[in-house]
Amino acid sequence: MLKKVARWIDNRLGTSAFTQDALNKVFPDHWSFMVGEIALYAFVVLIVTGIFLSFFFDASTSQSVYDGSYAPLVGVEVSDAYKSTLEISLDVRAGLVMRQTHHWAALVFVAAIVVHLCRIFFTGAFRSPRELNWIIGITLLILAIFNGFTGYSLPDDLLSGTGLRIAYSIALSVPLLGTWMGFLIFGGEFPADQIISRLLVTHIMIVPALIIGLLTAHLALLWRQKHTQFPEPGRTEHNVVGSKLWPTYAAKSLGLFFGVFAILVLMGGLFQINPIWLYGPFEPQQVSSPAQPDWYLGWVDGALRLFPAVELRAFGFEIPNPFYPGVLLPGVTFLALYAWPFLEQAFTHDREPHNLLDRPRDRPMRTALGATTLAFYTVMFIASSSDLIAKWFTVSVLDLVRVFQVLVILIPPAVGWATYRLMKALAGSGAPRLTEMPLSALTHPNGRGNGAFPHQERGRDAHAGGATAGDDGDGRSAARTGGDGALPAQRIDDRE
Amino acid sequence: MSHPSHPGRGPERREGPGIAVAFGVSALASLGLTVLYGFGGQPQIEGILLFIALGGLGAGLILWGKQLMPNAPFVEERKLNLGRPEARAEVVASLEEAGPDAGRRSFLAKMLGGALGALGVAALFPIRSLGTAPGRALFRTPWAGGGRVVTIDGEPVAAGDFEVGQVLTIVPEGNLEAGDSQVILIRLEPGEYEPPPGREDWSPEGFVAFSKVCTHAGCPVGLYQAGSQELFCPCHQSVFAVLQAAAPTAGPATRPLPQLPLRIDEDGFVAAQGDFVEPVGPGFWNRPSA
Numbered sequence: 001m002l003k004k005v006a007r008w009i010d011n012r013l014g015t016s017a018f019t020q021d022a023l024n025k026v027f028p029d030h031w032s033f034m035v036g037e038i039a040l041y042a043f044v045v046l047i048v049t050g051i052f053l054s055f056f057f058d059a060s061t062s063q064s065v066y067d068g069s070y071a072p073l074v075g076v077e078v079s080d081a082y083k084s085t086l087e088i089s090l091d092v093r094a095g096l097v098m099r100q101t102h103h104w105a106a107l108v109f110v111a112a113i114v115v116h117l118c119r120i121f122f123t124g125a126f127r128s129p130r131e132l133n134w135i136i137g138i139t140l141l142i143l144a145i146f147n148g149f150t151g152y153s154l155p156d157d158l159l160s161g162t163g164l165r166i167a168y169s170i171a172l173s174v175p176l177l178g179t180w181m182g183f184l185i186f187g188g189e190f191p192a193d194q195i196i197s198r199l200l201v202t203h204i205m206i207v208p209a210l211i212i213g214l215l216t217a218h219l220a221l222l223w224r225q226k227h228t229q230f231p232e233p234g235r236t237e238h239n240v241v242g243s244k245l246w247p248t249y250a251a252k253s254l255g256l257f258f259g260v261f262a263i264l265v266l267m268g269g270l271f272q273i274n275p276i277w278l279y280g281p282f283e284p285q286q287v288s289s290p291a292q293p294d295w296y297l298g299w300v301d302g303a304l305r306l307f308p309a310v311e312l313r314a315f316g317f318e319i320p321n322p323f324y325p326g327v328l329l330p331g332v333t334f335l336a337l338y339a340w341p342f343l344e345q346a347f348t349h350d351r352e353p354h355n356l357l358d359r360p361r362d363r364p365m366r367t368a369l370g371a372t373t374l375a376f377y378t379v380m381f382i383a384s385s386s387d388l389i390a391k392w393f394t395v396s397v398l399d400l401v402r403v404f405q406v407l408v409i410l411i412p413p414a415v416g417w418a419t420y421r422l423m424k425a426l427a428g429s430g431a432p433r434l435t436e437m438p439l440s441a442l443t444h445p446n447g448r449g450n451g452a453f454p455h456q457e458r459g460r461d462a463h464a465g466g467a468t469a470g471d472d473g474d475g476r477s478a479a480r481t482g483g484d485g486a487l488p489a490q491r492i493d494d495r496e
Numbered sequence: 497m498s499h500p501s502h503p504g505r506g507p508e509r510r511e512g513p514g515i516a517v518a519f520g521v522s523a524l525a526s527l528g529l530t531v532l533y534g535f536g537g538q539p540q541i542e543g544i545l546l547f548i549a550l551g552g553l554g555a556g557l558i559l560w561g562k563q564l565m566p567n568a569p570f571v572e573e574r575k576l577n578l579g580r581p582e583a584r585a586e587v588v589a590s591l592e593e594a595g596p597d598a599g600r601r602s603f604l605a606k607m608l609g610g611a612l613g614a615l616g617v618a619a620l621f622p623i624r625s626l627g628t629a630p631g632r633a634l635f636r637t638p639w640a641g642g643g644r645v646v647t648i649d650g651e652p653v654a655a656g657d658f659e660v661g662q663v664l665t666i667v668p669e670g671n672l673e674a675g676d677s678q679v680i681l682i683r684l685e686p687g688e689y690e691p692p693p694g695r696e697d698w699s700p701e702g703f704v705a706f707s708k709v710c711t712h713a714g715c716p717v718g719l720y721q722a723g724s725q726e727l728f729c730p731c732h733q734s735v736f737a738v739l740q741a742a743a744p745t746a747g748p749a750t751r752p753l754p755q756l757p758l759r760i761d762e763d764g765f766v767a768a769q770g771d772f773v774e775p776v777g778p779g780f781w782n783r784p785s786a
């Protein structure tokens with residue numbers, strides 16, 4: 001049977017050689033390479049559950065009186081969008097599991113992308129020749145966050161309506177274009193009627209199409225350029241060591257897919273998320289409290305809370321307060337992310353192609369910078385729950401905000417400094433991993449080769465060769481030699 | 497494709513019964529799902545059964561991959577040829593085969609660019625159809641008519657029935673749903689509120705009214721603390737002091753909540769004198785200064 005199908009296809013497409021190559025393609029086995037796959041599989045779950053939801057959802061804001069099975073809302077005027085979401089949740093069989101799985105999958109999707117991004121960043125996988133795929137990846141992150149927000153806003157409930165209102169205000173805050181932007185996006189002054197149907201088209205067609213296109217390109221580039229790998233004996237700039245796609249890697253990866261799907265449906269079944277029947281329908285005069293966005297926008301919400309009450313005004317024009325944390329900060333954030341590979345190249349003058357990864361300790365400066373950045377966004381993320389934290393600890397939320405305003409300035413550099421010291425110490429100690437580093441290494445960060453961990457420890461079952469990563473820290477790339485080749489990767493000459 | 501120098505495929509791997517059990521359990525859970533669905537469904541059990549059905553498949557496949565499939569590290573050479581100058585030169589030459597002489601070609605290319613550019617500009621115009629023009633919309637609210645104030649259910653507010661210390665969200669009569677017209681009505685002790693100059697007759701009988709749209713990012717300023725007479729925005733914790741004409745005292749808001757001029761009409765109901773004198777809600781670039 002298999003033979004017949006193979007013959008039929010090969011006679012028409014002549015794909016046997018390619019297929020053979022594909023089946024033999026080697027994928028590295030390091031666990032951290034799974035994170036991107038988790039993002040991919042969460043996206044598949046999003047599509048599967050999203051298609052189900054789209055059959056029931058009605059993106060209309062026309063109002064009617066609710067008469068469904070949720071007693072506390074019977075007799076209340078609600079929009080069709082809200083009503084149909086209630087129906088999916090409470091009346092459609094398996095609807096609630098689908099809806100909650102969809103929501104959890106969205107949270108996991110963005111989370112996996114962020115962790116994947118961290119892996120790429122801290123191991124230097126973004127370096128030449130992979131800058132293009134870094135750019136595609138950052139774009140995917142932006143699209144994922146954006147689509148999370150559009151989906152979150154669809155049910156026309158009180159919580160998401162408040163979020164939309166803030167989004168509208170942020171649009172208004174853009175100099176010169178803001179008022180037009182707000183009115184054109186929303187269809188008029190807030191709350192305009194078209195917004196929910198526009199969000200739906202954006203959420204289920206435009207952005208998913210873009211994501212699918214870019215995801216395909218992301219994987220195609222990965223396929224073409226092959227995986228990076230951690231330096232170990234036997235691994236060079238010129239090979240890839242790991243499992244073959246067929247059968248081992250395919251089985252494991254498919255297993256991972258089912259595992260991700262399994263965890264997401266379990267969360268969807270057991271953990272309540274976004275219970276819109278408790279929030280009630282959107283009314284412009286009402287607000288839900290506490291009001292938090294989904295986690296991936298927490299940093300923006302936190303920034304809106306922490307940014308001091310200032311705004312620029314000159315010549316009769318103003319740049320309103322939400323512009324700085326709501327437009328400028330995200331703009332700078334993503335621009336810096338896009339630019340990072342090129343910034344680092346400009347800084348280190350290292351334009352060589354790299355297929356062997358850095359370990360974070362190899363680049364203490366980069367690692368410290370990354371940790372500083374993560375700390376900055378984490379503090380803002382935590383600050384977006386300032387009202388909840390204040391409630392738990394029964395302190396004044398205003399005092400707490402002041403504390404966060406100080407922390408957001410103090411903590412990132414402290415984390416960066418500590419990370420730098422730690423990476424230096426780790427590199428100096430030669431310990432194979434952080435948990436095996438003797439504490440004394442911290443006090444003598446430069447006491448490298450103190451005998452505890454000779455370098456070749458890293459490849460315990462070492463065969464040939466053995467010298468692996470040099471740890472020159474912040475200078476040019478260390479020449480890495482694996483077992484069977486001291487050649488650097490092939491040069492790229494970008495200057496004619 | 498070559499095997500690495502050491503042949504070690506690790507210790508002999510044994511196949512436990514795990515794989516078959518995982519697939520079997522998965523099948524049972526799927527069966528259970530169909531039964532459960534037939535009985536009307538139950539979200540938590542659905543979640544658990546789906547978890548077992550999918551998780552069983554996942555576990556089985558991963559075990560299969562780990563226990564039965566070739567797991568030695570395989571080595572693949574990177575054969576990718578980056579940046580080959582000869583090939584690139586050919587591509588560039590092919591691309592340049594677009595016409596005979598360079599001068600004429602560049603002229604035509606410019607014309608083509610111009611045509612495409614014009615089409616692009618023309619294609620931008622339909623964007624204008626997406627919404628109404630901002631015009632003066634942000635500068636006025638449905639209070640412009642100056643009618644009675646009503647509750648969000650449309651009930652008018654009789655001044656005599658409204659006690660000192662009471663708070664109410666009000667909207668203009670005949671327009672309950674607008675996004676910019678919600679107002680907080682508070683009755684203070686007569687004389688407690690010292691109006692800023694120019695607003696002396698805006699607060700008859702101790703009634704004061706402030707826009708409920710936060711001047712920070714537009715959330716409804718939903719919480720009132722009677723003790724300190726402060727309005728509190730739950731979105732980013734801006735605080736507005738009612739007795740100081742709703743000036744912001746904490747949080748990111750930079751401007752007071754605009755005050756709505758009130759009157760008591762002939763029948764004793766609370767009414768507006770007219771619109772706010774300044775735009776309500778969050779700032780925008782051409783908002784006039786107060």
Ligand code: FES
Pocket residue numbers: 710711712713714715729730731732733734747748749
């Ligand atoms: S919207 Fe009120 S504080 Fe931000």
